[in-house]
Each structure stands twice: as structure tokens, then as C-alpha cells.
Amino acid sequence: MAPDSQSIDGLIQQITTSNNLEALAHTLRTPGASGRDVREFILASSLSSGQDPLSVLDIRNNTLGVMYILSARLHMYFNAQSGVQRPLWATVVQFCDNFDPEQARLAPERMIMLAKSLTRYALDQGNLKLAIPLLYSLATRLPITPSTLTPIHPILLLTALQTRHITPEICILLVENPIDDLFMFTGVYSEDNLSYNDNLFYHYLGGIILTKMGNYAAALDYFETALTAPSTHNSPPAGLQLEALKKLRLVQCIALGGPQALPKYTSPVLMRIFKASPYQHLINAFPGSPHPKDRGEGSSSGNHRLRLLVNKDRELYLSECNLGLVDLLVAEAPKWIIKRLTETYVTLGLAEIGKYIGIDDEQQVRALVLNMIESKTILATISDSGIVTFHDAPGTVDISVEDIRPLLGALPTGIGLQKVSVPILLEAMQRQSAHLAQLDMETGRSKEFISKAIKTSGNSGMGGPGPGFGAGGTFPDEDEYPTPGMYAIDREDTMMFG
Known part of the structure; x- marks a missing residue:
């Protein structure tokens, strides 16, 4: 007699005895005549003997079954289903660390269902940070390569930002494994599959994390990916893409000294909306902006205008969670003003530089210039009397030192x-x-050279x-x-x- 698939005892027997994992995955996935809710309740129940079904299954060998039972029990528990026993946190941790990826890929929708419950369980434990290493394990071990985007990836990044706990592993994942593939699958529950918004959300959050960590080059790549992601079915660009554009422009000014050219396929709708926002005026007033009228003219006028614009729309930047970036932009502006001064002047006093950047304290100006010299942002020297001499970057040649000696x-x-x-x-x-x-001149006066030249041209045979x-x-x-x-x-x- 075939095992009963409408009871937890029958399902456990199939899980422990089946030699065909694909057939087992089909059995566990198919709710039958009872319907999905009944099947979930069966998976979340105890054995007829009262024993916990997880206690008789091996995580590695029975990954498929353990995954179904864990996801069902957590889902039912957090949806206020009475009588459902919540699995132990230690059991969940053991599963996330030791599951068999090949078996898990036979039912990826259940792994995603489990991942969505992990944050709630960690909150229930009183510490959302507990979910981060578990989500990281699921996101990196479920796909074949760590550069494959799954629906778990944005959950991981969101949890890291919510807890302000950005681990080194997450930074390495973002920098060394940019997304080059999508984890798509067909299943009964299409709501668990990867969506267009998952891609936007992951790259947008990735850009924020990398900006917080000071890796501006990688952050710009992530923001640009979110900004230029093609919309589906000719739909208008998403609001998240506008937010990515705002942060992209701010980071460009901070890291590169001004706005940079965007890809030609950037949505013109987004560009029009951005140009009508206070962000555009703020970017135009930045020292590295190609808009000198907006920057202002004269000592410290550009930096002063920048501060006025920030104060004018501070509430907007705060409400859109961009105030930190805007304040950083203002803090970095003096460096780019000094950078522009090197293009015009050979020497300047610290007091004169202070007038340009709006800082009266000479010692503060000296510290700023020294910091720029140490970071190789500029090439300069400061004399004891406070005179800064700017130097040009040394040229490069294709000859060695010994070649120059003669x-x-x-x-x-x-x-x-x-x-x-x-x-x-x-x-x-x-x-x-x-x-x-x-x-x-000596060659031109040589009779021997002239006679040879005439003889050669005369014997050419062509005139x-x-x-x-x-x-x-x-x-x-x-x-x-x-x-x-x-x-x-x-x-x-x-x-x-x-």
C-alpha cells in the first residue's frame, strides 16, 4: 500500500524512504483535493505519536522534507494558527547552515517562504540581527553561483540596513559578486518568484550599503543599475529609480567632484522630474558642477550658496532619508573648491584659501590641505609661512631612467x-x-651625399x-x-x- 500523503505520518514515511527526490518534491508540492491550507496544516502538525517530525529527519539527507516542515510551521505560527508548535531556533540555525543546496533547488519557493519568516522569528527572539547570518547562508548557497539574484537577496540587505549591522561578508558579496544572473523558477506559488522590484530593491539597497561603507565607486555602479533597469510592458519608471537617481547624483558630487554623464538609455521621464526638484539646484551649486552661474562667483560665494540651498530644503532631504548624504556633500565641497583652485593658481596663502572655502580658521584650512595632500587629492607643499604651492602631476615617458642619463x-x-x-x-x-x-647642416653641405642622391634619382628608370x-x-x-x-x-x- 502506498504511503498516505494526507497525513504527517505518511509524508514522513515518504521523505525517509523515497529514492526519487523529484517525485518526492512533486508529492510535497501538490496539495491534492484537500487544498493548500490543509496541506500546510498537515506539514506543521506533530506525528500521531506526539513526536516532533523534525526529530526523526536528518537535515542533510532529508533537506527537502525538513524545508517543507520548517517553512510550514513558521508560516502557520506567525499567521496565528493555534495548535502549531514553533520550531526551536537552534533547529532553524542548523538547517540554514547545513542544508543540501541540490535538494533545496527542487523546491526553491519553500526556501524563500522560510527566508521571509526568518526576520519575524528573529524579532520574536528579540534580536533582528540574528536573522542576518541565516539569510546570508540561504542567499549564497541556494543559487549555483553567488552572483545569481534570488528573492532572498533584498531581504538580506534590508535586514542589514534596518539593524545597522552591515557585516564584512555582505560587503564582499556586493563588491566581488555583482549580479549577472537571475534565479527564476516555475512553481505553484508564483508570488514567491523573483520580480522586477526585487532587482531594483537589491541594487538600490546595495548602493546605500556601499555608500555607508565609503566604497563610492561600487555604490555608483549599483545606483546606476537600479536607475537604468528597463521597465516592464512599457510601464513608467518606478519611484525607487527616482530615489536611486537622487542618491547617484549626490554620491557623484561627493566622490567625483560633480555630476557625471548618465547612460543614454536613462529614462527621460526621470531626468525631467529630477531637474524640477531641489536636488538639481543643489547639484548645480556644487563646486564641481558645470554650471558656474549656479555656483556663484567670488570668494566662498559658491560654498555659501550651497549651504543656503541645503538649509532651505533641509526638511525635504530629511523626509527622503537623504540628509546625511547632503550634509556630507556640503562637508566635501571645500575639497573640490581647493581642487579647482589648483587649475588657476600656482601659489596661495592659507588665509586666501580660507576665503574661497568659507573657513576663517587658518589651522583648520591647513589641516584640510594637508589631508588632501596625504590622500593625493592634490599635489602641493605648504611653507612655514603658510604659502601653499600647487604642483602639476609628473608626466610619464616610455623611457627608463638610464635612457635619460646620456x-x-x-x-x-x-x-x-x-x-x-x-x-x-x-x-x-x-x-x-x-x-x-x-x-x-653638415649633411646638406656634404658633396658625397649630394652626388649620391642625384645619381640615385637619375638611375631610378622612371624619369x-x-x-x-x-x-x-x-x-x-x-x-x-x-x-x-x-x-x-x-x-x-x-x-x-x-
């Missing part, structure tokens, strides 16, 4: 090859130019000598020009530069 000749006393200044290099180049010009050096004395067409080095004079004292 060009420099005798260096002044006390100057090493590693400390050669730009004027010394320019002087060396001028000497080489003069040397090459002298060689050219008499002419004023040029091409066939028949004509100048060559573009494709007839000699290859580089073809007419080079083979002399030891001649130096060729590529």
Missing part, C-alpha cells in the same frame, strides 16, 4: 637623477635639438631628376612615404626619438 650630461652638484626638475630636462632637450640641427625625392623627382603620394627609419643616418651620435 641626455642630461653633467648634472649640477648635489642633484641626483631621481630629482631632475623640468627646467633641467628642457635644457637637455634644447641641447639635443641644436645638435640635430648641426648634423642636418629624370626633379626637385622632389619620389619617383621621377616628384613628391610621393601619401601611401608612398618611406617607412620610419628608412632614410635614417646610421651614426652612433645620432639619437632617434619615437
Whole structure:
């Protein structure tokens, strides 16, 4: 007689004796004539002997059955179904740490159902943080690769943000495993499948977490992914995408000094809404913005305008949970003002810089400039008298240090090859130019060279000598020009530069 699938005893017998996991998954998934609610109640009940069915199942070998029973019991318990015994927290932890991923993939909707109950159970335990390592295990072990997005991923990130407990594992997951695949499946309960909003939510939350951790480059990628996600069935862009655009622009100013070009496929609807918002005026007033009229002119006027705009709409930024980013933007603005000053001035006093950035305390200005020098944001030196000298970035060449040595000749006393200044290099180049010009004049006066040149052109067989050096004395067409080095004079004292 076949085991009864309409009782918990019959289901446990099938779970422990079945050799066909796919058939077992079909049996557990199919509610039969009794309906879904009755099947859930059966899965959540105790054995006829009063024994807990989880006590007779092995988590690793019977992952499929344990997953169904755990998810059913938690679902029924939190939906106020009397008589349902809540599983022990330790049992849930053991399952999340030791389940067999291959069996779990036969019924992914049950794993997602379990994940949705974990946060409620952790709250019931008095500590929502307890759910984070369990959700991380489910999100990374259920799919074949950690770069596959599941419906569990946004639950994990939301829980981390709600508890302000961002673990190193979550940061590594976001940075080293950007999403490149979607975990899609077909099942009885379509509401548990991956949705369009899951993708938006995950990348939006990922951008927030990475911003909080100071990884602005990765955060911008996440915000941009959420912003440019294509809508479904020609529907308008989601409100979450507008929020992603706001944070994207703020982070661009903080990290890059101003707004950057967006992909061409960014929704024009979103762009129009953003341009009509206070955020656009705030971005335009930032020192690195390409809108000088909005930035203002004169000492500290741009930074002053930025503060006025923030104070004007502070309540809006607070209500939209962007005030922290806006305040950080204001704090970073002086650095980008100083960065712009390096493009115009060679030297400036600390007091003058303070006027531009709106800081009267010279020591505070000195600390800010020193911080920028240490972080290599600018190349500069500060004298004892408070004069800041800005330096250009050193050029790069394709020759080694030893290649330069013969060009420099005798260096002044006390100057090493590693400390050669730009004027010394320019002087060396001028000497080489003069040397090459002298060689050219000597070659032009050489009777031997002139007679050989005339003889070569006269014996070309394609016409008499002419004023040029091409066939028949004509100048060559573009494709007839000699290859580089073809007419080079083979002399030891001649130096060729590529």
C-alpha cells in the first residue's frame, strides 16, 4: 500500500524512504483535493505519536522534507494558527547552515517562504540581527553561483540596513559578486518568484550599503543599475529609480567632484522630474558642477550658496532619508573648491584659501590641505609661512631612467637623477635639438651625399631628376612615404626619438 500523503505520518514515511527526490518534491508540492491550507496544516502538525517530525529527519539527507516542515510551521505560527508548535531556533540555525543546496533547488519557493519568516522569528527572539547570518547562508548557497539574484537577496540587505549591522561578508558579496544572473523558477506559488522590484530593491539597497561603507565607486555602479533597469510592458519608471537617481547624483558630487554623464538609455521621464526638484539646484551649486552661474562667483560665494540651498530644503532631504548624504556633500565641497583652485593658481596663502572655502580658521584650512595632500587629492607643499604651492602631476615617458642619463650630461652638484626638475630636462632637450640641427647642416653641405642622391634619382628608370625625392623627382603620394627609419643616418651620435 502506498504511503498516505494526507497525513504527517505518511509524508514522513515518504521523505525517509523515497529514492526519487523529484517525485518526492512533486508529492510535497501538490496539495491534492484537500487544498493548500490543509496541506500546510498537515506539514506543521506533530506525528500521531506526539513526536516532533523534525526529530526523526536528518537535515542533510532529508533537506527537502525538513524545508517543507520548517517553512510550514513558521508560516502557520506567525499567521496565528493555534495548535502549531514553533520550531526551536537552534533547529532553524542548523538547517540554514547545513542544508543540501541540490535538494533545496527542487523546491526553491519553500526556501524563500522560510527566508521571509526568518526576520519575524528573529524579532520574536528579540534580536533582528540574528536573522542576518541565516539569510546570508540561504542567499549564497541556494543559487549555483553567488552572483545569481534570488528573492532572498533584498531581504538580506534590508535586514542589514534596518539593524545597522552591515557585516564584512555582505560587503564582499556586493563588491566581488555583482549580479549577472537571475534565479527564476516555475512553481505553484508564483508570488514567491523573483520580480522586477526585487532587482531594483537589491541594487538600490546595495548602493546605500556601499555608500555607508565609503566604497563610492561600487555604490555608483549599483545606483546606476537600479536607475537604468528597463521597465516592464512599457510601464513608467518606478519611484525607487527616482530615489536611486537622487542618491547617484549626490554620491557623484561627493566622490567625483560633480555630476557625471548618465547612460543614454536613462529614462527621460526621470531626468525631467529630477531637474524640477531641489536636488538639481543643489547639484548645480556644487563646486564641481558645470554650471558656474549656479555656483556663484567670488570668494566662498559658491560654498555659501550651497549651504543656503541645503538649509532651505533641509526638511525635504530629511523626509527622503537623504540628509546625511547632503550634509556630507556640503562637508566635501571645500575639497573640490581647493581642487579647482589648483587649475588657476600656482601659489596661495592659507588665509586666501580660507576665503574661497568659507573657513576663517587658518589651522583648520591647513589641516584640510594637508589631508588632501596625504590622500593625493592634490599635489602641493605648504611653507612655514603658510604659502601653499600647487604642483602639476609628473608626466610619464616610455623611457627608463638610464635612457635619460646620456641626455642630461653633467648634472649640477648635489642633484641626483631621481630629482631632475623640468627646467633641467628642457635644457637637455634644447641641447639635443641644436645638435640635430648641426648634423642636418653638415649633411646638406656634404658633396658625397649630394652626388649620391642625384645619381640615385637619375638611375631610378622612371624619369629624370626633379626637385622632389619620389619617383621621377616628384613628391610621393601619401601611401608612398618611406617607412620610419628608412632614410635614417646610421651614426652612433645620432639619437632617434619615437
